[in-house]
Amino acid sequence: MTAQAPERPTSAGRDATAVRVGPVSGRIRGRQVAVPLIAAAAVVLVGAISLGRGDYPIGLADVLRTLVGQGEARQQLIILDLRAPRVVVGLLVGLALGLAGALFQTFARNALASPDVLGITQGASAGGVAAIVLSGTSSTGSVLGGVGIPLAALAGALVTGALLFGLTWRAGIDGHRLVLVGIALWAVAAALTDWLLTRADIHDAATAYVWITGSLNARTWNHAAPLALSLLVLVPAALAASRVLGVLQFGDDTARGLGVRLATAQAVVVLVAVGLTATAVAAAGPVAFVALVVPQIAVRLAASSRPPLLTSGLLGAALVLTADLLTRTVLPQALPVGILTAAVGAPYLLWLLVRGRRRSTL
Amino acid sequence: MTTHLVPSRPASAGRVRLAAERLELAYDEHVVVDDLSLELPEGSFTAIVGPNGCGKSTLLRALGRLLRPTSGQVLLDGRAISRTPTREVARVLGLLPQTPIAPEGLTVSDLVARGRHPHQTWLQQWSRGDEAAVAEALARTGMTQLAHRPVDQLSGGQRQRAWISMALAQGTDLLLLDEPTTYLDLSHQIDVLELVAQLHAEHGRTVVIVMHDLNLAARYAQRLVAMKDGVLVASGPPAEVLTERLMADVFDLEARVVPDPVAGTPMVVPVRRLHPVHLPGEG
Numbered sequence: 001m002t003a004q005a006p007e008r009p010t011s012a013g014r015d016a017t018a019v020r021v022g023p024v025s026g027r028i029r030g031r032q033v034a035v036p037l038i039a040a041a042a043v044v045l046v047g048a049i050s051l052g053r054g055d056y057p058i059g060l061a062d063v064l065r066t067l068v069g070q071g072e073a074r075q076q077l078i079i080l081d082l083r084a085p086r087v088v089v090g091l092l093v094g095l096a097l098g099l100a101g102a103l104f105q106t107f108a109r110n111a112l113a114s115p116d117v118l119g120i121t122q123g124a125s126a127g128g129v130a131a132i133v134l135s136g137t138s139s140t141g142s143v144l145g146g147v148g149i150p151l152a153a154l155a156g157a158l159v160t161g162a163l164l165f166g167l168t169w170r171a172g173i174d175g176h177r178l179v180l181v182g183i184a185l186w187a188v189a190a191a192l193t194d195w196l197l198t199r200a201d202i203h204d205a206a207t208a209y210v211w212i213t214g215s216l217n218a219r220t221w222n223h224a225a226p227l228a229l230s231l232l233v234l235v236p237a238a239l240a241a242s243r244v245l246g247v248l249q250f251g252d253d254t255a256r257g258l259g260v261r262l263a264t265a266q267a268v269v270v271l272v273a274v275g276l277t278a279t280a281v282a283a284a285g286p287v288a289f290v291a292l293v294v295p296q297i298a299v300r301l302a303a304s305s306r307p308p309l310l311t312s313g314l315l316g317a318a319l320v321l322t323a324d325l326l327t328r329t330v331l332p333q334a335l336p337v338g339i340l341t342a343a344v345g346a347p348y349l350l351w352l353l354v355r356g357r358r359r360s361t362l
Numbered sequence: 363m364t365t366h367l368v369p370s371r372p373a374s375a376g377r378v379r380l381a382a383e384r385l386e387l388a389y390d391e392h393v394v395v396d397d398l399s400l401e402l403p404e405g406s407f408t409a410i411v412g413p414n415g416c417g418k419s420t421l422l423r424a425l426g427r428l429l430r431p432t433s434g435q436v437l438l439d440g441r442a443i444s445r446t447p448t449r450e451v452a453r454v455l456g457l458l459p460q461t462p463i464a465p466e467g468l469t470v471s472d473l474v475a476r477g478r479h480p481h482q483t484w485l486q487q488w489s490r491g492d493e494a495a496v497a498e499a500l501a502r503t504g505m506t507q508l509a510h511r512p513v514d515q516l517s518g519g520q521r522q523r524a525w526i527s528m529a530l531a532q533g534t535d536l537l538l539l540d541e542p543t544t545y546l547d548l549s550h551q552i553d554v555l556e557l558v559a560q561l562h563a564e565h566g567r568t569v570v571i572v573m574h575d576l577n578l579a580a581r582y583a584q585r586l587v588a589m590k591d592g593v594l595v596a597s598g599p600p601a602e603v604l605t606e607r608l609m610a611d612v613f614d615l616e617a618r619v620v621p622d623p624v625a626g627t628p629m630v631v632p633v634r635r636l637h638p639v640h641l642p643g644e645g
Contacts, residue, residue, distance in 0.1 A: 025486050240484065243482070243484055247476060250462065251459070251462060253423070254463070257459065258452050259479065260479070305468040
């Protein structure tokens with residue numbers, strides 16, 4: 001059996017368990033429960049460690065005690081008011097990007113289809129950089145500066161998402177066309193960002209550069225609250241789309257044959273994915289690579305035929321929190337989190353790929 | 363020159379399950395099927411035949427509501443299919459597209475389980491009925507032993523059986539199959555057609571199949587529908603449709619039609635092409 005094992009593990013040999021409670025029924029596989037549980041535990045652990053680290057270190061036990069409302073007043077102030085927003089924003093941004101990547105990749109049947117490649121995060125960069133560079137230089141610039149970087153980034157992402165949707169839509173969305181249109185939009189947004197940066201003075205350029213790498217520095221509850229509110233709508237919408245996604249990956253004709261209202265389902269999936277990306281980049285800047293790499297890690301860990309949504313979200317959160325913790329503790333100087341999400345995520349994916357191939361030749 | 367031949371069975375043999383009424387089908391501006399009417403009675407086994415590009419797969423896609431007609435309509439049990447909720451259609455009509463895509467690593471049992479989609483809700487994703495239907499579909503197609511194998515590791519014949527099994531799990535009594543035998547060797551073609559014939563015989567399923575092999579079509583189907591250039595040329599029992607005249611008109615082929623020594627159905631023995639295509643370099 002192992003002689004024929006494919007590069008990607010399959011659900012072969014691990015029978016699903018049927019679960020039926022009253023009118024509710026479903027199938028559960030060991031790995032598809034274990035992996036998200038482990039990922040959730042990792043999120044809690046890394047989050048708690050992260051809350052304890054800083055100029056005033058707090059032990060893990062004290063952090064957990066404070067989180068359940070049993071801490072000292074001083075620790076409560078430091079953890080809940082000063083450090084928690086950063087961790088919460090990191091967690092939610094990772095969750096949103098992981099989910100968005102899984103939605104896009106499943107929908108387009110293409111591992112390259114992630115908001116990074118499709119130009120949506122690049123559109124957010126252009127918006128954010130425009131707000132930084134143009135503020136005070138012209139009348140439109142002052143408008144942009146007035147609305148703030150997060151809103152400008154949100155607008156950039158939504159405009160790119162709307163263009164992506166509008167230019168791809170032809171009585172439905174074709175996965176290949178989505179990727180091609182997305183790459184074209186990416187190029188336009190990248191050119192716009194570069195042009196803005198060349199016009200900027202050195203101070204603005206440095207600020208803009210940190211921002212487009214994706215950073216969790218100086219996040220407050222003002223960043224976390226709108227993010228949390230929009231995810232309250234978008235995450236359930238994404239999870240509700242999960243069942244239809246399982247059929248969409250069979251190709252348009254089969255999906256319609258199975259009674260899926262194709263155009264509606266495609267529109268919902270793409271709009272939810274765009275929304276998740278836009279809110280994430282508005283809060284933390286375009287954190288690189290999470291949406292691309294996390295679903296591919298999730299699909300291999302869960303041994304499923306498509307990126308599992310919840311697991312992708314939780315692993316996204318774990319990756320962003322881990323990267324942020326490393327930038328603040330291991331590295332000699334505090335770097336923007338976006339630098340490390342790529343540096344941590346990409347080698348891990350490569351390791352999974354190499355290990356998978358080795359196993360198939362044994 | 364459309365000749366609608368009289369159906370072999372009397373009209374009482376079955377009510378009409380699926381009907382095309384003056385269909386015009388087009389991709390963008392290009393009209394593929396023009397003014398086509400067709401009735402498929404309950405329990406019939408119909409094969410649509412015709413040369414490449416005659417519009418037979420296009421017709422099948424329209425019958426399965428995958429393609430919206432530019433004019434005319436398709437009626438499912440007397441009701442316009444375009445105005446019936448697609449999920450409702452999926453509980454009655456199952457279809458197998460020409461080149462279905464299976465995601466990498468997906469196992470046969472997971473593929474077949476997807477056939478239950480029209481019967482499931484978000485809360486009810488794996489009822490006892492689903493489990494029983496999938497087990498039965500696997501058993502009926504002889505795929506139980508291969509249930510845990512990934513679809514992409516199967517041979518062509520096995521893969522086609524897996525997809526038929528999925529259509530079967532859907533639990534419909536109307537099956538539309540688009541060229542299920544095209545990439546298979548002869549023994550696997552027979553294998554798949556025997557399976558389809560069995561499914562037809564067992565529950566009186568209504569089957570429509572698009573295929574290329576005229577002799578096999580004549581042997582297995584009760585009715586042939588012959589098309590050329592988007593027009594229905596003849597329809598009726600194989601013995602009436604598959605004639606030397608039709609071979610000349612539709613396939614541009616001089617042929618002898620003799621009784622199949624095994625089944626007694628008409629068998630085409632080609633002689634030569636009537637209007638050979640001139641290749642460059644020829645006189």
